[in-house]
Amino acid sequence: MSQKLLKGTFILTLGTIISKALGLFYVIPFNMIVGKQGTILYQYSYVAYTIVISIATAGIPLAVSKFISKYNAMGEYKVGRRLFKSGLLIMLCSGIMSFLALYLLAPVLAHMIISDKDFTSTVSQVTTVIRAVSFALIVVPFMSLIRGFFQGHDAMTPSAVSTVVEQIVRVVFLLGGSAFVLYVLNGKLLTAVSASVFAAFVGALGGLAVLFWYWQKSKNTYDSLLLDDKGSLTDIPLSSMYKEILISAAPFVFVGLANPLFQLVDTLTFNRAMSNIGLQSISETALNIFNYQTHKIIIIPVSLATGFSMALIPMITRAFVKEDRTELSANLNQTFQVLLFITLPACIGISVLAEPVYRLFYQTEDLLMGAEVLRVYAPVAILFSLYPVTAAILQGINEQRFTVLSLLVGILLKLSLNTPFIEKWETYGAILATTIGYTVSIVINLIIIRIYAKYSFKMVFRRSVLIVGFTGIMYIATTLMYKLLTLFLSTESAFSSLVMVIIVAGVGMLIYVYLAYRSKLAYLLFGDQAVKIKRKLRIPF
Template identity: 60%
Template sequence: MSSKLLRGTFILTLGTIISKVLGLFYVIPFYAIVKDQGTALYQFSYVPYTIFISIATAGVPLAVSKFISKYNAMGEYAVGRKLFKSGIAVMLATGTISFLVMYFSATMLADLSLSSAEENPDLNKDDVATVIRAVSFALIVVPFMSLIRGFFQGHQSMGPSAVSQVVEQIVRIVFVLAGAYIVLNVMNGSIVSAVSVATFAAFIGAIGSLVVLGWYWFKRKPHLDELLKQDKGTIDISLKNIYKEILVYAAPFVFVGIANPLFQFIDQITFERAMTSIGKGAEATAAFAILNFQTHKLVIIPVSLATAFSLTLVPSITKAFVEKNYNSLKQQLDQTFQVLLYLTVPATIGLALLAEPAFTIFYEHKELGTDILRLYAPVAILFALFSVTAAVMQGINEQRFTVLSLLTGLLVKLSLNIPLIKMFETEGAVLATALGYLAAVLINLFVIKKFAQYQFKMVIRRGFLIMIFSGLMAGVTYAAYLGVTLWLSPAEKFSSILIIVICALIGVAIYFYLGFRTKLINLLFGDKVDRVKQKLRLPL
């Protein structure tokens, strides 16, 4: 891999990480401003928006990037420019259509989300519809913006995408927090108005990103025009074939991208009704906010970390499969799954153990929040497994089964959600999500076993070892937690920060010590570990 490509990949990865970190920590001041009712309203609008935007743009930057990079390598620069010119009109059209559909279906989405019963004193359908309309405006801009990012990435220019991502997130968060605060505390407005402003921030953030991308375009256009002059002109591909190729590239990412939002949407359209049916309608808003917004934000943390490491191995899986090098394919799959488990399992166990102080830091001390986070945290392992197995299936050219596994998982979730909520209340929704994802992951694993001729013996053995290490780490960490909480209270924010720092450091030290002593880290991460050890002067 060239140094330019490595640098570009690093820049894009760094931009994504910064964007995700900002997207996590803004919830602390946002929750302080709008509380449970506000976060529930926010999520009622954002889940449908995420589904719409995933369908409209998921995979577009990567698909466009892959397409343009392919034809640029052949010296056919005009093909990529042809896609870009037509894509501007197409993306503006699809974005506008998506906006109109979401805007005018807001009342229907609100009807799906809330029951007709009047047992919920916090929210009504008009409130939900108003907030959904506010967020829908972002659909006009985001697809068009995604196309430009993909165009730059196809020319091995990752800076515009990375910078625009960070700027988009910063502008959005500033508008979310400032807007909600001003509406509630300066203008004495309603919580619905405050959350509407907060969701409209998605449009403002996208405009900020578009300004950055426009600046990069005018700055780099002379260079892009020079490349166009070098076009060989030997290939004349029709727009129909261009978009057919783009759809083939993008389709798998659409299904992976909408999986989690669809599971959340099932909760959105069933949770309040199920809670109302058992006489818990008055508690439904706060419980939904905890389930679908507050704990979910924390559960996604270990998923992002593990999948980022694991997915870097997928290109080598694709290469080994295409070349029919099954020994190399087996090694790559072994490493991918082991890295995933090595990073995700201890992170989720640690989050479950420290659920009380973690929830207190981000929101406030709340028993239901602690209970849900403790139960929800291990489900992150299934989230990560679904993402990685779906990517592997694309690598072995069996992405068609992603649709089957996702639909099966959604069917399990939809079938079990209401009965389990009636039996276990909010915990029932978490259990239904876990069972749905488990069904989807099992199908993916079966497909990989069959079509990649892959046996999971090594992963199962190492998985047991990782569970033993995680268990030892959990035991020591829990003992430390019990000791620390004799002096520090997990009900207070500052004390909770100290508790997490102390316990997390102890847990990480134990876990990685075991990994170093058994050489498991060396087997998973190779020579990089030795270089890190030398720099840190570790004696292990």
Template identity: 45%
Template structure:
């Protein structure tokens, strides 16, 4: 894949992931209006263990398949990839079914760990069990869908993944909003039933996403078959040997892909008990938990969407360059990746931090804006760490050093596990954010060391670019902070519309300032100009 193809593939996946994240963010606003922060907390009680079991069910196979197929395609053997797909569909079906059974029957123990059965406020254990069991059904479909996406990505075809992600998200959101509204506002049903059906939307969306992939498969079958027929070589690798190689890629990828869910699982188990141990009621604790793990988390994942797309795209590219010993191409790919990530995520995370109050108030209402904006302001910078960890882990996977990404994650996770409750007891909800951020910084340090050592990469140029981006971001932040403060003196935030007005004007001004500085300095053209000619400095 050329550098232009890298950018094109990244932009396709970025657009789809960004759109999916935006849809996932937008639906939270009406969803919060229907179920409140109590419902958001309940939704997360079900979704966190589901995400962990999903990663275990897929075992990192989709990204590993992408790498495996890309490798053998580069060697002229298209038959091996097809054989892997056929057998992989059977494996994913079996592991998905096992994961469904595990989550379904573990719903009770999980609910009792998270909540106090004797508490008369907040969510109930019965509602949490129902929510977890409803979302567990999606495990029957999602692993198969993920495998097919990985196969297409291995062929450097990002369109099927992009379209299926958007359709999956869109159908899921329509289902969630429709059924929660009908259950609560039309039929007068209970909150627990409504949130349980909301999590069932994961299954409905997955079926829609799988249908899209099958449509693409039918359209492209002849082209894929032609490649197979014209293969110049067939290594005829036995299935046991094939899966041994695949799982050598997959297990580290699976574990690294679990990074955010694992951190959230630590919070799922320890956040509520640690907060309530300080004397905070379960109802207030669940408000903080919903703001931290759902509302604010949704917002900071928007800039992280780019890193997710980049990590999916660069694995086949880096693998191909590494196998063919194209050192210059590998170095250029790494440099380009870091520049794009930093250029977009640093200002986005900074903007969220500066505009935390109007952002949270406009998007989630003013009822819990004091709690939510406080959490968001503190949590926003962690988005940069999420992004860098995702990209550096993908780079290590591409050069067959994925074990160091696992070591990095274990080191960071060890800090999170050992320090989360203590930090919460010291700093309340901020303690959980500090534990997450510090854990990720530890992991990033290990990853950067490994990239430097095994890819023989010098970070000097990237560090200079990072400093320049920080300077430009500081200028943007100063303008945005001034506008935010000035508008709030003229228009006090007394309604959602007040917050939305201030947010809109500040965001538009911030983007204009950052782009203007970046384009005039030539930075935007140097980083993105080969894809967007108008950014090149004339």
């Protein structure tokens, strides 16, 4: 891999990490500004926003960049430019149509999500916040195509910078707008939440402005490439180009949509299921905690899997095309083991520290309910991490069609089980339905990998037993340490919660790292990197 490509991949990954970090930590001040009812209203638009962003960031840029890169390598620069010019118009039109569709259908969606009977929020309020987020649809598809154009020319910096700027502008407008409405204008809470939701549109404009600046800066360079065009493929119809892009984008879109679609099922069914058993008075609070607040926290380890899966495809594809089964098996072994090695203890650690972690992000209101949901929900993030990686492997071995199949089966299971499970076990029923849906999707992917890659899971299973054992020891030690600290510290205080998280997480990391090095597992998984880390940190064992 060239240094230029390595640098570009690093820049793009760094931009994504910064963007996700901003998207996580804004919830602390936002919760303080708008309070419980404000976040309840906000989360109704959150899933719609996540779906839009997933489509824009997961599928279109990658597919467009792959298309442009392919024809640039052939010296057919005008083909990519034709796609870019026509694509901008199509994306703008489709964005406007999508905006109009969501804006006009907002009342219908609001009625599906909630009824006016005995709920804190009203159909009118939910309609308003959905309409506020719909404006982002005008800009985001248009912007995603431009990002794909830059990436297709191996220019990762514009996409990375625009992603970060988009998130910064969004967060600043979200916090500033809601605070301005409430504390300066003395406005209504609904107006403040609508302003914070509208921030998605403002942020997209910020990201688009950055891309336009880079375009003006680089336009002459890209135009000069057209002078070297071979001109032998000028008769390719636009319909063929779009067909190629859609086929390429579909697997990435489905992988990116997996988690938001599961959340969408909860958004559409949770309140009505809780109302059926007479719990509408706490339904919105429970949904907000489950589908927004705790989900924001447990998605942290999943970010690793997403980045990991994107880097995985070229290695898997290379080994598969060469029919090098040894290299393919080694890559798959490494992938699954490293993923489990990192995500398993991280998710279990969040579960152990559920109460202080929840307190750090949110207020003491509903602390017990939030902590209990987080404790049960955190381990499910292991499945959230496994799915995108197994889907990426299917992409690597050219069996991406099964990604769509596995996701549809999982979603249908979630949809069919959600209401009866919620009626029986309330919030935990929704978590169980998600667990079953994801598990089935992952099992289908693993079976396909086993058949088409002729891959044996024996090594992964043996190492997984070891990783589970180490995580179990860490779990016992951290639980005992946490119980001890609760004798002196209280989660009612944010500072005490922070102290508890630092101490318990530190103890857990020390024990886990010690076991990994003493057993030689760290060397087996990370090779020379484990040696370098040990030397730099001066680890004595």
